[in-house]
Amino acid sequence: MIEKLLPDEFLSVIRSRLDESRLYELRIRTAQPIVIDYGGRYYYLGKSGLLDEPEHAFTASDGLVKNIVVSATEYSLYSVNNQLSRGYITIEGGIRLGVCGETVKDAGGVKTIKDFTSVNIRFPHEISDCSLTAFSYINDVRLRSALIVAPPGAGKTTVLRDLCCNISKIAIKNILLVDERSEIAAVHAGVAQLNVGIGTDIISNCTKSYAFSYGVRSMRPDVIVTDELMGEEDFEAVADAIAGGVAVIASVHASTPEELFVRRGFKELYDKKIITRYVFLSDRNGPGTYENVYDADMKRLYLAS
Known part of the structure; x- marks a missing residue:
């Protein structure tokens, strides 16, 4: 499912340079460097892989966050609005997206979220007998x-x-x-x-x-x-x-x-x-x-x- 969400340049680096079993989060904020939680530590993500400094990191272009959220909903925001109104979306494979943006309210509370500004893609891990x-x-x-x-x-x-x-x-x-x-x-x-x-x-x-x-x-x-x-x-x-x-x-x-x-x-x-x-x-x-x-x-x- 991740291949449906990310630009090819991000996906290529993740698939070629990283161990996906150590990937926990990918934080994407409009016009900001891409941040990755890899093995429990935060880095920036760039063409060469993991970076300690933001200067050469990928930057989220205008519209990228919206494209990711819309792709995650299979182009139907309405179908997942019960989750989206609470700030997240769960998709195939157990991947979970935390979503930030402008809340739309009615008398009953938050109706939905629009004008998305950031997304946190969280990758689940199953570790047998860790409990x-x-x-x-x-x-x-x-x-x-x-x-x-x-x-x-x-x-x-x-x-x-x-x-x-x-x-x-x-x-x-x-x-x-x-x-x-x-x-x-x-x-x-x-x-x-x-x-x-x-x-x-x-x-x-x-x-x-x-x-x-x-x-x-x-x-x-x-x-x-x-x-x-x-x-x-x-x-x-x-x-x-x-x-x-x-x-x-x-x-x-x-x-x-x-x-x-x-x-x-x-x-x-x-x-x-x-x-x-x-x-x-x-x-x-x-x-x-x-x-x-x-x-x-x-x-x-x-x-x-």
């Missing part, structure tokens, strides 16, 4: 509720995706995947573009509060897996699901327990002691580096060497 360390602590005497905690770009989504595979395969549990922004399974045209296991049901592009309520009633999951918890409503949805007897595994942005405690809504969830595993990741040795695992009382169970 086994987390899994060993989450599925010890029983399947526990857990938070996967890490800063942006440190592998939370990749670990969650692999946890779905291992929970359904090894623990043999029914999983409800609440993929609010289509990052974990990347469903496109009704088909998951990325492997989330043989026992996983997927709800995409809706709020967690709706998906948790609807999904628990209709699918009777053993565990709910979901992406980034953002505020009080999300933390409350997690607490309600666990109180109803369903384990929850979710991700949240933070680097340390101290940062986690200042997240709005977390303290109330912590005080209930219903999250019994906290798995902290970093990108210290590349995305998905395990740093610490804590129990419900924030007592350390695992410390990276």
Whole structure:
């Protein structure tokens, strides 16, 4: 799918000079140098490949961002407007485009985005069994509720995706995947573009509060897996699901327990002691580096060497 999005000169350099398995992001901003996240580090992209300075980098021409977004939607912006109005598009192969531009509003909120100014093309990575360390602590005497905690770009989504595979395969549990922004399974045209296991049901592009309520009633999951918890409503949805007897595994942005405690809504969830595993990741040795695992009382169970 990437060949449908990028100019030939960009694509030629990527295919001939780079290892695509190390490509994480391509950031394209109108009239600015092209920036690439390669192996967890940012560079500029130019004819000779990766550059440390912008002087000889490719520059995004006027109209390039629009052309990429329109191509990604297969020339039908309307068909993906539910996603576009929330700032992203998920396409074939699990590639996800974050989109910036001018928002168009109506009485119900943001109606769509137009006059695109930048796009962040994010390339998913499937790493089999990268979740086994987390899994060993989450599925010890029983399947526990857990938070996967890490800063942006440190592998939370990749670990969650692999946890779905291992929970359904090894623990043999029914999983409800609440993929609010289509990052974990990347469903496109009704088909998951990325492997989330043989026992996983997927709800995409809706709020967690709706998906948790609807999904628990209709699918009777053993565990709910979901992406980034953002505020009080999300933390409350997690607490309600666990109180109803369903384990929850979710991700949240933070680097340390101290940062986690200042997240709005977390303290109330912590005080209930219903999250019994906290798995902290970093990108210290590349995305998905395990740093610490804590129990419900924030007592350390695992410390990276």
